[in-house]
Amino acid sequence: xxxxxxxxxxxxxxxxxxxxxxxxxxxxxxxxxxxxxxxxxxxxxxxxxxxxxxxxxxxxxxxxxxxxxxxxxxxxxxxxxxxxxxxxxxxxxxxxxxxxxxxxxxxxxxxxxxxxxxxxxxxxxxxxxxxxxxxxxxxxxxxxxxxxxxxxxxxxxxxxxxxxxxxxxxxxxxxxxxxxxxxxxxxxxxxxxxxxxxxxxxxxxxxxxxxxxxxxxxxxxxxxxxxxxxxxxxxxxxxxxxxxxxxxxxxxxxxxxxxxxxxxxxxxxxxxxxxxxxxxxxxxxxxxxxxxxxxxxxxxxxxxxxxxxxxxxxxxxxxxxxxxxxxxxxxxxxxxxxxxx
Numbered sequence: 049x050x051x052x053x054x055x056x057x058x059x060x061x062x063x064x065x066x067x068x069x070x071x072x073x074x075x076x077x078x079x080x081x082x083x084x085x086x087x088x089x090x091x092x093x094x095x096x097x098x099x100x101x102x103x104x105x106x107x108x109x110x111x112x113x114x115x116x117x118x119x120x121x122x123x124x125x126x127x128x129x130x131x132x133x134x135x136x137x138x139x140x141x142x143x144x145x146x147x148x149x150x151x152x153x154x155x156x157x158x159x160x161x162x163x164x165x166x167x168x169x170x171x172x173x174x175x176x177x178x179x180x181x182x183x184x185x186x187x188x189x190x191x192x193x194x195x196x197x198x199x200x201x202x203x204x205x206x207x208x209x210x211x212x213x214x215x216x217x218x219x220x221x222x223x224x225x226x227x228x229x230x231x232x233x234x235x236x237x238x239x240x241x242x243x244x245x246x247x248x249x250x251x252x253x254x255x256x257x258x259x260x261x262x263x264x265x266x267x268x269x270x271x272x273x274x275x276x277x278x279x280x281x282x283x284x285x286x287x288x289x290x291x292x293x294x295x296x297x298x299x300x301x302x303x304x305x306x307x308x309x310x311x312x313x314x315x316x317x318x319x320x321x322x323x324x325x326x327x328x329x330x331x332x333x334x335x336x337x338x339x340x341x342x343x344x345x346x347x348x349x350x351x352x353x354x355x356x357x358x359x360x361x362x363x364x365x366x367x368x369x370x371x372x373x374x375x376x377x378x379x380x381x382x383x384x385x386x387x388x389x
Contacts, residue, residue: 050386051188051198052279053217057240058233059204061225062284062334064092065341065351067201070382072145072350073375074197078383083137083195085187086152087117087213088203089160094151097143099348106151114138118153121183124162129179133190144349148195156209163208171247173255178268181248184216186267197386204233206240214241215248215269219279219389220319221331221382224308226283226301231311234281238315245272278316279324279385280331282378283308321389328385332378340367 054067067084074080086093095103105113112119120131137148162180169177179186184200191198200217202210214220222237224230249272256263256270263270283305309326320329337351344351347358352372354360360368 049188049191049193049195049198050219051200051217052219052221053200053202053210053214053276054221054223055202055204055210055214055237056222056224056230056233057204057206057236058225058227058230061223061230063223064088064096064201066223066282066284066334067199068093068096068145068147069350069352069371069375070379071199072147073352073372073379074383075140075146076350076353077376078379080196080383081194082197082199083148083150083191085117085150085198085200087156087200087209088152089154089157089209090203091152091154093201094149096345097145097147097149097348098138098151099143102138102142107153114151116151116153118155118159120150120187121156121159124159124166124180124183129166129176131183131186133186135187135190144347144353160207160209163212167208167211167244170251173251173258175255175259175262175266178252178255178263179266181212182216182266182268184213185269188216189267206236211244214276215245215272217276218274219277219386221279222281222312224281224283226304226308228304231304231307234312235315238318241276242318245276248272276319277389278312278320278329279389280329280382281308281312282331282334284334321385323388324385328381328388331381331385332374334374337367337371339364340371 054063056063071082071084074082084093106116115136120135123130123132137150140146140148166177166180170181188198200213202213222234252270269275309330312329313326340351340354343359344354349358352368352375354368
């Protein structure tokens with residue numbers, strides 16, 4: 049089992065849309081067992097996949113029909129350093145994305161305070177701090193071999209919650225918007241990861257020297273060398289015009305698009321898998337999809353699976369077909385990178 053965090057320090061780049069559609073495509077068409085974890089307190093992935101009725105049963109009922117991510121981490125509020133297990137995702141048989149889901153919860157914003165406190169304890173080599181900071185590692189270990197791949201959809205924050213998720217994940221995928229601030233965002237990611245990774249490993253080395261038995265007993269990451277490696281990026285939501293050679297972005301975005309590969313290569317050099325080159329990391333460009341996005345959101349269905357009953361008419365059939373082909377290409381490239389990295 050491998051794990052990926054979909055993350056960019058810049059919001060509004062189509063990250064959740066890509067994560068939900070890509071995960072569903074792998075489940076439906078690539079023969080993979082993929083779990084989606086909604087770790088963004090805004091819960092956009094949960095809202096995209098689950099019906100309003102299902103959300104009411106989970107969030108408004110006195111007897112919730114399913115656990116959210118907050119359910120697993122709620123012991124932290126009582127001072128416990130162990131998450132509540134076992135993990136019991138909402139099954140994909142209950143949604144049109146055919147995707148098992150651990151729903152998000154707005155209260156994850158509250159849990160972030162506990163994770164921030166735990167990081168201070170890590171710096172002081174406190175075992176409880178290590179255990180809380182490694183909650184995502186605990187979750188992944190519990191899920192074990194149930195899935196081929198686990199994807200975390202996270203918010204744009206450079207905070208304690210995302211740090212604890214990226215610490216445990218094997219890989220990072222960064223969806224870009226075609227704008228200047230996405231370029232700045234990826235530079236922030238690299239510097240941020242390098243800083244806290246060095247702090248964590250320095251503390252772990254000292255902690256293992258002082259109390260090796262505790263590190264053997266609890267599920268704590270001992271070495272981050274093969275963690276949070278950069279797997280690739282996509283470029284989303286540019287406006288294109290049709291030329292004889294095919295669709296191309298409008299001129300105002302040309303310069304930004306030219307800058308992205310070199311910026312990624314430079315910023316992420318220290319965490320890129322050794323066998324990935326510049327072409328490998330460019331997973332694909334996703335054009336502006338006009339009416340397909342709101343239609344898919346209303347129908348609670350991935351865009352590649354939209355059909356007549358969802359309101360598809362005329363040339364929208366061609367757009368769905370093109371998006372299906374694009375998802376297949378991105379999935380193939382991502383799976384190939386997973387084998388190489």
